[in-house]
Amino acid sequence: MRRFVGRRAELEQFREMLDRPPDDVRVLALHGPGGIGKTVLLRRLALEAVQLGRHVVEVTAERVGTAEALAAAAGPAGEPLVLFVDTVEHPGPLDEDWFRERFLTSLAPGSLVVLAGRQPPGLRWRTDPAWQDSLLVRRLGVLAHEEAVRMLAGTAAPAVGRRARIAFADGHPLALRLVGEDSGHGPGERWQPSPLVVGALLRQVVDAPPSAEHRRGLEICAHVPDTTEDMLRVLIPERAYEVFDWLRCRPYVMTRRDGLCLLPVVAEAVERDLRWRAPDSYLSMHKAVRAHLQELVRHRPEPESLRAAAAFNRVQARGGRMVGLGWDDCDESVHETPCDAEGIRSVRELASGRLDADGLTVLDFWLHRRPGSFRLYRSAATGQVVGCLALLRFGRWDAAETGIDPVVAAVRDHVEGEAGPRAGQFADLVRFMFVRQRCPERPVVLSRMLARLTREVLSQDRLGWTFLAVDGDPRLSRLLESADFRRLPAQPLSAGRRLSLFAHDWRGVGVSEWADLLDDRMFGGSPVAVGASAARTTVISRAAFDAAVLDALRAWHQPERLADNPLLQAAFVVRRAGEPEQLLRDLIVRAVEAIGEGPRVAWQRAAVRATYLVGGRPQQAVARELSVSFSTYRRHLKRGVERVCWYLWEQEMTHVALSRGPSGGDSGVKAPG
Structure with a gap:
């Protein structure tokens, strides 16, 4: 067990249960998806019990033929033991009622039984008052990042591509072992898991779907965060209820407030396998899902519309061109709120370390002139404002606004230089994006901000331009360029620094064309000429x-x-x-x-x-x-x-x-x- 990594909480819980007074039979039930490390953990626990001089019995449920064989393996009654039973999900002698009511009651007081399986004990057992103090159920999750690094270091993985291997495995122990032995494939030094690794992982972790519709449901759930039955009905209308019910019972599927979500490594493996195995099928699924999300953004109330916009960003990020930002905002660690009087003080505090006196003057101007254009992002744990987005809308130009803010003046000059706005059209400008320094919620904050921007793009019929002022964030700059936002030659001076100004002209490439363009870049891997935005070069003297x-x-x-x-x-x-x-x-x-x-x-x-x-x-x-x-x-x-x-x-x-x-x-x- 020299390479055993992590599981400190489970080890401490096991030791605590071993040390309890020998007055009853105790059960520690460990469950989790395939490859999560249940068997390895059982061996580690058994080794500890042996070192403490306990009577240890190890059994694999799928190899025990009868109930009598299990009773015989446990040894004569009267002697306390530590019994380890692996793969309890397999059918056989371990009928739960027999096991709980007949077998466990026959063991000597002071015995400890450790179960490991893909599913937790049944509801009747977990809610039985007689077992309230004697049964402990723990779900095994993925390893922490530091633990994953140590586990990968114990494999033959070369130094090149280690970060990519750790990101793909996402702390899943079996995936870490597989990628550690994988030479991978891909251009240059960019590691990607080979189809052999993806296939091996899926065979060990994912149950065989009972039908083609169930397989399609699994693929949709891998592609879309927080999959609902309504989402499944887009592609499998006749069996959406049945497939959703099957998915929610899988050990590698998480049930969340807004729907179902696969473990990240499982979702990535299912995605890669489908794109490799059936690219046309993948593309048709993606386009149907994307179109449904666009409809949700346009026609649902704001909270649901924002969630759909975040999902739109997530499925577009599947192409690998928009990585490095926290697209998966599955947790509820951050909440978006309007800007109130207290929020104005928080925004100034966020900006104080980033803007000079002139920049703060511009910020104050907009805070008091258009407070409703500011969105605040608060930590759910502390209530503290950890981010701020200012999205300004212009249907006409105001001399006071263009006079005080050089960025707005640059936007006006560009719009007027492009023949000006058409009747009824307006321009959006993301003027400020602040995230608190060293903020653990930073990825979620960025995801929520970009969801807000995507919602405005997809839901507005009269939007002529979208502009973003970016202050030295190369990842955001690359993301915007990949999303067909053009870096303008104008670099307005604000707060003592030159800002990069990005723009998309929706009059030349509308939303539908833009969405198709993102799909083409996602699947083709290269820019596709579409309308006036196709030439992504800057003319320079x-x-x-x-x-x-x-x-x-x-x-x-x-x-x-x-x-x-x-x-x-x-x-x-x-x-x-x-x-x-x-x-x-x-x-x-x-x-x-x-x-x-x-x-x-x-x-x-x-x-x-x-x-x-x-x-x-x-x-x-x-x-x-x-x-x-x-x-x-x-x-x-x-x-x-x-x-x-x-x-x-x-x-x-x-x-x-x-x-x-x-x-x-x-x-x-x-x-x-």
Whole structure:
């Protein structure tokens, strides 16, 4: 048992029951889904009992042929024992009534019986007053993150992809063992579970569905958080009641306030298996579910509409492009509320560490001018405000609003530059998104905020634009880009910092087209040209391009700053396959290497590489390292940066010309001497 990990609470409970006075027979009933570690835990408990000198008997229910065989294995009456019975869910001698009323009463006082199975003891046993003090039922859950890390460390899993393996297994012991032995598959170093691992996990954990409709119900439950009978009726109308009843009795299905939900690792395995085994069937299921969720968002009262919007986000995140944020808001740790007078003080307190005096002035302006546009997110445990979202709506422009807030002015300029609003249309702007620092509820807060935004998008018929002002959050920036929100060239200055402004024009790509676009990207893995939003590149002047190259070099060791660089929207990056930030880094390194080896340019390449790619030293120190005077070093650095800019500009003009066709024209650039 050298690799036994976790289960401290169960171990302590077992020791406490062993130490009780020997006045009755005690039962510890452990239950949980397949692969959760019941058998391993029984062995660990049995080892402890043996070390304490107890009389230990271990039995596997499926291997015991008769009740007499079980009684014989328990030994002669009168001697207290510690009896371990595994797989009690199997039919055989362990009829629960016989076991409780006949067998247990025949054991000597002071005996301890430990049961392990996929289902808990029956309701009659759990509610029997005679067993109130002698029966303890515990459900085994997944391992904590630290425990999962230790368990995976005991396998042959390579260092590459360990985080992905732990995320997939989600603390499930059998899954951790399987992924620890899996070479996986996927591009580069990105680990993904192989179909063999997924199949092995499903065979051990999931019961064989009794019909095709039951299998479809399982697949829907894996795809949609909080599946209801109404959701099942969308695809299996004739047997929705029967399938829902079957699902709620599975040990790997959790019953929650709003519906049924599979264990995360089981949901992920069912999803991956269906996409691999029957991609067309998966796509048709997804589209039917997504359309139903859109209808719920549009036509149900706000609480239910918000839950449907969160589910819409969750099913779209299944494609893997919108990871890293807490899409699964299954817990009730956070509640959304309107902003009241007390909430205004909480918002200012949240913002005080993020905004300077000018930024707080803008915030106060909106808090008093439009308090109803602010939504607060409170911790259910403490009641403390842990997040705030400000969603402003503009049907016309007010001089006072555009005068005090540069972000609103930038939004107005963009809308007016795009021929202005049509009659009756309006623009939404997510102006502020605050989450308390080191807040454990942060993933849930972000999920609720994005559900609110999705609800506004899906439910409004007159929405012309949606804008978001993002302050240095690279994950949110990537999410918006994957959802077809375009980063605008305008970077308004607010609270002393440049903000990234993202926009989607619903006049060019409507909600239905947008939802189809998300599906295409989810299943195809690449952007699909749709309407006016298809070209996701930013047009940039040569001067701005060179400035962005220099800024990228200076931000080489600052990932958050690099994530906001305009070059990430340039054609020579966007039109290549891969993660944009890594692509940009690779292209810059290639440009530095392309400076050349000749005696006149080698110094330029060395100066650029040592100053920016290696970094970490003052320029005077770099000059000393290169054994040149500081003025000579500065001249080499300047010319080297010019060559890097020229190389990348040529790449940009080439990709722009390719996107325009044969008549793209000459870029008009000339290499520096």
